[in-house]
Amino acid sequence: MYRTHHCNELRSSNVGQEVTLAGWIDSTRDHGGVIFVDLRDREGRTQIVFRPEEYPRVAATAHTLRNEDVTQITGKVARRVDGTQNPKLATGEIEVVASSLNILNRSEILPFPLDSEVGNEDLRLAYRYLDLRRPALVRNLKARHQVVKVTREYLDRNGYLEIETPVLSKSTPEGAREFLVPSRLIPHHYYALSQSPQQYKQLLMVGGVERYFQIAKCFRDEDPRADRITELTQIDLEASFIEREDIVQLIEGLLLEIFRATRGVDIQTPFPRLTYHQAMDRFGIDKPDLRFGMELVDLSDLFAGSQFKVFRGALDNGGVVKCINAKGFAKITTGQIEELTNLAKASDAKGLAFIKVEAGEWKSPIVKFFVEAEKAALKQKLDVEEGDLLLFGADRWEIVCTVLGRIRLKVAEIQQLIKDPNELKFLWVFDFPLLAFDPAENKWSSIHHPFTRPKREDLQLLQDGDYGQVRAEAYDVVLNGVEIGGGSIRIHEQHLQAKMFQVLGINAEQQQKLFGHLLKAFTFGAPPHGGIALGVDRLVMLITRTTNIRDVIAFPKNSRGFDLLMDSPSEVPEEKLRELHIQNHKR
């Protein structure tokens, strides 16, 4: 037996016991005579004291200890001398007086310190096994474990079966770029790594499974972001004979239990709800952060008679004028104005009009175009006070909302409007558009995915070809401005699914080739069904207040999808390629 206790276990009540601990040397304080050592394992730290007058040979060996040496230490638990207790340490009331020291393995000097922040992420990733020794990373992985554990228990209790679906799947034209895997046995044919178990889980519903879930690995060959990675994990579920409200209740219950287990808080349910249109109109984004206000206010009526050319032009073209009031931000610097303007332009705005309210005056290049009545109405509608900064957008509705939505987030970041790091603002967003026109490809594409059910009341719009107006029976769950999950009620009728594919520009022949399995399955009594997927990585980020997705994953790839620890992807011998019937292009 290597140990009798772990390093976060011993307390005053253990005084007098002989114990054995095993772990890593976290730090040494060698006084020449007495030596103190902090021993660390996964659970915590315990101070070991080596006393030359009691155990001279053990103390002599202890002089040679260096950080990260792996040791097994036996000794008696002693109450610390009065005045030397360490309140910062859970085990700070006691120490272990070592009577035996067994060095299990020496460590070289580490390439970076474990006890302070290291900015060089390459280095951390290259030595991930060392980085994982940091308590912060272990804490994140523990939270992740809790999330998955609670999920399994909760969904089991609710009648959901955990079922695995293939990772090697079929390439489809819609959706994220896929990782392809060449087949050895079937030359010149390729699997695609599953970007989601979507079709399999729907086929499980056709198979009468009724309630399925999976902690599913998904692979998407797209450029990563701070909260996105190519290899992600989802809590994926699907159920038959259910409606949106069933999913909403199920997920609210699940999140309640997850946050209770991980953060020890009871979150407020039910969550507030917004339609997609409301979210865009009021917050300029489909995943609003409700931890602060600064809502978009529509001023189109107010400026209906405006002579200001920019507003006039937008309104005459059927657009809108909207404004946000950045309270107390009149002290914005010229550089920050420029930063916001650049952000607006990058979001397809022509510019960003602003008014600073300083020393009782409205300072702005545009204020001279406003008549007194407009100023008075503006003041009333936006609750304008000394020190405020008004930021305007005038253009098409979509553009104005998007631009001001991004400005709103940027201003909140600069002003540090989020004061309480523990605040949790959940909401549901419903009624997304089903389809969006993609000018780059000159075709309609799904907002969610091609299996999403149109809302019943909008089916006629779909038949009429008014695709942009059709709403989907889809839902996203949002926490603090982050989309943590999304799903939909699905199409279960063959003819409706075929219609969707046709709208998406997939002809009958391609439909059979690519989705024949699904279309055929739907002809054999497919039940009404729907589901949702929650992003585990993002959820754990929010739970642990981590801003970098790589910090909640044991072995993450970097922003180019490169694994610095294993040096992957790597080249392979020609022989292996031949076996797979593929050939490298000459470089």
Add this chain to the structure above:
RNA sequence: GGAGUCAUAGCUCAACUGGUUAGAGCGCUGCCCUGUCACGGCAGAGGUUGCGGGUUCGAGCCCCGUUGACUCCGCCA
């Protein structure tokens, strides 16, 4: 595919307007130290300033290119 920021000792960072031998803290090495917990003291080692080119009497600093990292836009059913 596009944009921004960054790259100086093992780590975290300095280095004024382009100007002497590129500094500090931590870590490391050696010696000393019997109640520390960021232990302390003394001494020491450690640098192709990512790489390549250019401007200049002189480049860590300016210019061009390149590589890499991170972040953002596009993309992410």
